[in-house]
Amino acid sequence: MEMIQIRHLRKVFGKKEVLKDINLDIVDKKITYILGMSGQGKSTIIKHIVGLLKPTSGNVLVDGVDVAKADIKTLYEIRKKVGFTFQEGALFDSMTIFDNVAFPLVEHTNLSKKEIEKKVFETLEMVGLEAKRVAYLYPHELSGGMRKRAATARSIIMTPKYILYDEPTSGLDPIISDKITRMIMQLNKNYNMTSVVISHDLKETFKSADFVALLFNGKIIEYGDVESFKNSQNPIVRAFIEGNAEKYEKLADGI
Numbered sequence: 001m002e003m004i005q006i007r008h009l010r011k012v013f014g015k016k017e018v019l020k021d022i023n024l025d026i027v028d029k030k031i032t033y034i035l036g037m038s039g040q041g042k043s044t045i046i047k048h049i050v051g052l053l054k055p056t057s058g059n060v061l062v063d064g065v066d067v068a069k070a071d072i073k074t075l076y077e078i079r080k081k082v083g084f085t086f087q088e089g090a091l092f093d094s095m096t097i098f099d100n101v102a103f104p105l106v107e108h109t110n111l112s113k114k115e116i117e118k119k120v121f122e123t124l125e126m127v128g129l130e131a132k133r134v135a136y137l138y139p140h141e142l143s144g145g146m147r148k149r150a151a152t153a154r155s156i157i158m159t160p161k162y163i164l165y166d167e168p169t170s171g172l173d174p175i176i177s178d179k180i181t182r183m184i185m186q187l188n189k190n191y192n193m194t195s196v197v198i199s200h201d202l203k204e205t206f207k208s209a210d211f212v213a214l215l216f217n218g219k220i221i222e223y224g225d226v227e228s229f230k231n232s233q234n235p236i237v238r239a240f241i242e243g244n245a246e247k248y249e250k251l252a253d254g255i
Ligand SMILES: Nc1ncnc2c1ncn2[C@@H]1O[C@H](COP(=O)(O)OP(=O)(O)OP(=O)(O)O)[C@@H](O)[C@H]1O
Pocket: 013, 014, 018, 036, 037, 038, 039, 040, 041, 042, 043, 044, 045
């Protein structure tokens, strides 16, 4: 099966059961958002998809391969297929943007210096950065939004089939958030990249999502196309969409 499938994923840290029973099929070539409040375990799901965490039980399959059971060589193949950007610290501080973005090519390919240069510059432009201007700067010399773009450039330089974004717009102003969302849509369209976006930014979600899942209390309590999500009558979904803390907390306590 050519897709990402999550089956009965359960993850316990110490005594804390963060993920109870996650089931999700990510639709190929589409943009799927996984929404949820902070600390609900959204990043934990992503880490299982790329094999950085092992499930307590259950499975994550990438193109039919169980990530947790993959040997090193298979895991390497999976990582080539799945690009991901983490919330913070995605770039190496001591390297220029050029070296950061070139890193996967230097590590994993035999491309010549010239070919690498061409690809890095193209990819920086692709994520909407002015390559000539930013390539030889260091991460701290860029704004937050530019750093997120540069981190995305690094994760797409091997043209992965899947791309996972961890809160790509958190902490960014509405204009930069809009630009990042447009970048996600463009990469999805131009390269047919199946995109999974972890977020709690409803505005950006509704602009760009094909499918939306809501993570609540260790489970996906709602999943569907964006229209059905918006119209969901599930009280927790309604409270989340309305941003109604009182209602949300009452419902959370009741579970
Ligand atoms: N390696 C770990 N060891 C112990 N606890 C962990 C570990 N990773 C995550 N957790 C805990 O699991 C919970 C979920 O964390 P996670 O980062 O997945 O949440 P999130 O939904 O992505 O939240 P945020 O939006 O704040 O990043 C948190 O309570 C966190 O403290």
